[in-house]
Amino acid sequence: MSQRLKLNGVEHEVDAEPGTPLLWVIRDELKLTGTKFGCGVASCGACTVHVDGEPMRSCQTYIEDVDGAEITTIEAIGNTAAGAAVQQAWQELDVVQCGYCQSGQIMSAVGLLTENPKPSVEEIHDYMHGNACRCATYQRIRAGIQRASEIMEG
Amino acid sequence: MTVNTSRRGFLKGATAAGAVLVVGLRPDGALAAGNTQAQINPFVKIGADGRVIAIVKHFEKGQGPTTGLSTLIAEEIGLRMDQIDYEFAPSNPELYANLAFGPFQGTGGSTAMANSFQQYRTAGAAARAVLIEAAANAWGVDAATLDIADGMVTGGGQSAPLGDFVEAATALEAPSEPVLKAPDQWRLIGNADVRRLDSAIKGDGRAMFAMDVHLPNQMVVMLARPPQTGGLVAGFDDSDAHHIKGFIRAATLPNNAAVAVYAEDTWAAIQARDALSVEWDLSNAETRDSSQIKAEILAALEGDAEYNVLKNDPAPMDAAATTVEQTFYFPLLAHAPMEPLNCTIEANDDGGITLHDGAQMPTGPHMALAQIFELPMEKIRINTMLAGGSFGRRATPTADYQVEAALAFMITDRTRPVKLVWSREDDVRGGYYRPAFGHKVKVGLSEEGEIVAWDHRIAGQSIFKGTAFEAMIVHDGVDHASVEGVADTPYNIPGMHVGLTDTKKATSTLWWRSVGHTHTAYAMEVMMDMAARAAGRDPVEFRLAYLGDSTDAKRKAAVLKLAAEKASWGAAPAGRRQGIAVHKSFGSYVAEVVEISGSAEDGVQIEKITCAVDCGIAVNPDVIKAQIEGGVGYGLGHAMRDEITLTGGVVDQSNFPDYEPLRIGDIGAIETHIVPSAEPPTGIGEPGTPPSAPALANAIASTGPRVALLPMVNDGVSFA
Ligand code: FES
Numbered sequence: 001m002s003q004r005l006k007l008n009g010v011e012h013e014v015d016a017e018p019g020t021p022l023l024w025v026i027r028d029e030l031k032l033t034g035t036k037f038g039c040g041v042a043s044c045g046a047c048t049v050h051v052d053g054e055p056m057r058s059c060q061t062y063i064e065d066v067d068g069a070e071i072t073t074i075e076a077i078g079n080t081a082a083g084a085a086v087q088q089a090w091q092e093l094d095v096v097q098c099g100y101c102q103s104g105q106i107m108s109a110v111g112l113l114t115e116n117p118k119p120s121v122e123e124i125h126d127y128m129h130g131n132a133c134r135c136a137t138y139q140r141i142r143a144g145i146q147r148a149s150e151i152m153e154g
Numbered sequence: 155m156t157v158n159t160s161r162r163g164f165l166k167g168a169t170a171a172g173a174v175l176v177v178g179l180r181p182d183g184a185l186a187a188g189n190t191q192a193q194i195n196p197f198v199k200i201g202a203d204g205r206v207i208a209i210v211k212h213f214e215k216g217q218g219p220t221t222g223l224s225t226l227i228a229e230e231i232g233l234r235m236d237q238i239d240y241e242f243a244p245s246n247p248e249l250y251a252n253l254a255f256g257p258f259q260g261t262g263g264s265t266a267m268a269n270s271f272q273q274y275r276t277a278g279a280a281a282r283a284v285l286i287e288a289a290a291n292a293w294g295v296d297a298a299t300l301d302i303a304d305g306m307v308t309g310g311g312q313s314a315p316l317g318d319f320v321e322a323a324t325a326l327e328a329p330s331e332p333v334l335k336a337p338d339q340w341r342l343i344g345n346a347d348v349r350r351l352d353s354a355i356k357g358d359g360r361a362m363f364a365m366d367v368h369l370p371n372q373m374v375v376m377l378a379r380p381p382q383t384g385g386l387v388a389g390f391d392d393s394d395a396h397h398i399k400g401f402i403r404a405a406t407l408p409n410n411a412a413v414a415v416y417a418e419d420t421w422a423a424i425q426a427r428d429a430l431s432v433e434w435d436l437s438n439a440e441t442r443d444s445s446q447i448k449a450e451i452l453a454a455l456e457g458d459a460e461y462n463v464l465k466n467d468p469a470p471m472d473a474a475a476t477t478v479e480q481t482f483y484f485p486l487l488a489h490a491p492m493e494p495l496n497c498t499i500e501a502n503d504d505g506g507i508t509l510h511d512g513a514q515m516p517t518g519p520h521m522a523l524a525q526i527f528e529l530p531m532e533k534i535r536i537n538t539m540l541a542g543g544s545f546g547r548r549a550t551p552t553a554d555y556q557v558e559a560a561l562a563f564m565i566t567d568r569t570r571p572v573k574l575v576w577s578r579e580d581d582v583r584g585g586y587y588r589p590a591f592g593h594k595v596k597v598g599l600s601e602e603g604e605i606v607a608w609d610h611r612i613a614g615q616s617i618f619k620g621t622a623f624e625a626m627i628v629h630d631g632v633d634h635a636s637v638e639g640v641a642d643t644p645y646n647i648p649g650m651h652v653g654l655t656d657t658k659k660a661t662s663t664l665w666w667r668s669v670g671h672t673h674t675a676y677a678m679e680v681m682m683d684m685a686a687r688a689a690g691r692d693p694v695e696f697r698l699a700y701l702g703d704s705t706d707a708k709r710k711a712a713v714l715k716l717a718a719e720k721a722s723w724g725a726a727p728a729g730r731r732q733g734i735a736v737h738k739s740f741g742s743y744v745a746e747v748v749e750i751s752g753s754a755e756d757g758v759q760i761e762k763i764t765c766a767v768d769c770g771i772a773v774n775p776d777v778i779k780a781q782i783e784g785g786v787g788y789g790l791g792h793a794m795r796d797e798i799t800l801t802g803g804v805v806d807q808s809n810f811p812d813y814e815p816l817r818i819g820d821i822g823a824i825e826t827h828i829v830p831s832a833e834p835p836t837g838i839g840e841p842g843t844p845p846s847a848p849a850l851a852n853a854i855a856s857t858g859p860r861v862a863l864l865p866m867v868n869d870g871v872s873f874a
Pocket residue numbers: 036037038039040041042043044045046047048057058059060
């Protein structure tokens with residue numbers, strides 16, 4: 001089944017059956033591999049993308065549910081002010097280790113800062129709870145969000 | 155393991171590679187214009203544009219060798235970090251052996267920096283020497299007057315980028331013993347401001363992991379594996395899979411270990427595998443429950459041990475005025491790296507095979523593929539990709555997942571590349587676990603509260619027996635990985651006796667971040683704490699009494715004192731309690747103070763962890779800190795709540811909801827202090843893990859229960 005998808009500002013015509021997770025359309029069909037597969041059951045956050053600006057787990061978001069929506073992935077999040085700030089903070093603090101979870105961490109962090117530009121530690125913990133990092137980079141993720149918040153303040 | 159840091163190995167390798175590549179020539183011998191890369195030696199390539207590329211022989215799973223080994227090359231040549239790139243070495247056990255492993259290329263045992271420190275500095279210094287000589291020849295000046303800094307060759311009133319001399323330099327012979335920079339000349343080694351080279355690409359989606367390989371016309375394969383270890387395929391019905399768009403076919407692997415489902419893409423493979431119904435032959439399959447495995451291990455701790463590890467007399471318990479005793483249990487654990495296992499295989503035009511893999515031990519799959527495809531070693535190529543974590547899982551002695559992919563590819567017509575993908579469920583249920591272990595320890599104290607006897611029994615499944623590494627690690631029947639951290643402790647413990655009993659294989663097992671130290675550090679450090687309390691002495695002061703004058707003991711004592719001092723040991727803020735542990739592993743010494751609030755009944759909150767580490771020369775201090783942070787998190791997360799259990803041989807857990815990873819709110823700040831050192835660098839990927847769980851246990855026990863049966867949630871502890 002053919003469907004239209006607006007991703008990172010570009011319209012795509014994709015061929016996917018209803019029930020296909022957005023994750024696999026992005027990775028296998030559009031070949032944008034920055035969005036990761038970690039669990040497939042919405043419990044790790046590695047697949048997080050923005051759907052109309054809201055972080056969503058693309059492994060549990062079905063293609064028919066994003067008809068007409070604007071989707072943003074890690075490859076384009078740097079075009080937003082919050083995205084650029086988070087990426088800069090992540091580099092300053094060398095947050096990443098293996099890096100596999102980090103696209104999802106960054107997409108969630110941008111979601112948080114867009115909603116709440118100066119989150120408290122508790123708010124960071126609540127919002128980021130669903131983004132697992134097996135390398136346990138959490139302390140730098142926390143610091144990275146705080147640093148990005150400063151960068152955004154200017 | 156000893157690390158061979160002699161220069162001879164390097165120079166032999168350098169000659170071998172020098173003969174293969176000639177700058178300015180294409181492989182067909184024709185002169186190429188511009189853009190050529192000169193391979194100065196196996197570890198250094200330089201473009202005519204002057205950009206230097208470090209050839210990294212270790213895979214990158216986040217532990218930092220791409221940055222670390224590049225730092226060594228950049229330091230010796232005289233570059234800024236923004237003037238160097240890295241590439242992963244091809245699979246070649248002669249050129250790129252891990253010097254701690256023998257003729258075997260691979261990463262493990264926290265050896266990446268330890269075995270490369272001399273080798274990569276020498277490679278960088280050799281490159282520097284020929285560049286300087288080429289510049290001296292060009293300018294007609296004495297080489298001794300020239301220097302390279304920030305990528306510029308300077309001296310005798312002249313200055314030019316090093317790229318100008320690359321072509322001439324490759325015609326020169328590298329000195330056999332290049333002079334290395336002295337520590338006081340280092341600008342990058344030990345510099346806390348050096349950033350990771352892989353940060354940017356991992357923050358914007360550019361980083362390519364093996365999971366991201368997408369070859370033209372590739373098929374995605376997922377395997378239906380037996381529910382229990384030892385099961386075999388008896389037959390299958392794929393009629394329901396035929397309705398799934400993108401399903402290609404299903405076939406039993408030649409070894410009957412699984413049914414391979416071939417599909418056009420990952421989602422089709424996932425659905426088709428779900429639709430498959432497989433009949434299993436379980437006549438030789440594991441059928442035990444994990445409770446039986448636990449009972450067997452605990453029973454093995456009673457009575458006579460199979461091996462007298464220290465070959466000495468029993469612990470003189472009669473001499474004790476009082477004793478403290480504790481039995482410990484450590485469950486099976488999965489590694490669960492963030493990137494599920496996968497690799498891709500394709501046929502090459504020359505009849506060879508290429509494996510794209512986050513290859514932790516390239517030589518293993520290299521040999522396995524050569525055997526499976528009946529090809530000479532040089533016809534197998536391995537393209538090492540970034541790995542989304544491993545914690546040991548990507549290095550199995552059987553090359554398990556690479557062999558699966560090879561078998562699945564072998565039975566096709568080999569015109570389409572095969573990408574094998576594991577789901578998270580495959581990973582959590584896929585075996586190769588940290589083996590379950592038990593310890594039973596009895597410590598005898600004198601009237602004065604001094605240790606006079608220490609009887610230490612260990613039982614569990616050997617990791618190394620029956621593997622290719624057995625001869626290296628198993629001696630007189632004792633798998634060193636079962637007793638490391640106890641039998642070789644730097645503590646000078648009077649009357650220590652160590653008994654080991656191997657228990658029967660229940661499932662496949664594997665090294666897991668810090669191997670035997672995952673359980674031995676816990677038993678040792680909790681017992682030390684119990685003994686100190688029984689003796690009415692401070693746990694830090696008590697431990698120091700058993701750390702004598704040997705260098706080993708002094709280094710361990712130094713990190714213990716530093717962590718205690720930095721954590722304000724004994725002066726925790728109101729409402730907080732502290733626990734401490736110190737352990738040596740992989741040549742490095744780490745002490746950790748865990749500070750908690752709350753209680754075991756109402757919920758413990760881990761507020762702060764203060765760490766001190768001595769890993770020799772700290773090449774990249776910030777990477778070291780990151781590895782301690784990660785190692786602490788890995789140790790604590792599993793100790794708190796994770797275990798793999800079996801019912802009738804079937805794994806009960808399946809994915810993150812029931813094998814719950816550490817989450818961001820679970821632990822507070824981690825502070826790491828590095829002991830300055832001039833000793834050669836030692837391990838850093840693993841040593842942060844061992845002391846974390848016992849330090850937490852000791853904090854909990856300071857006013858609450860003594861936790862000895864892991865995970866902690868099974869032994870009366872709740873977490874906030
Ligand atoms: S892959 Fe979607 S949350 Fe884990």
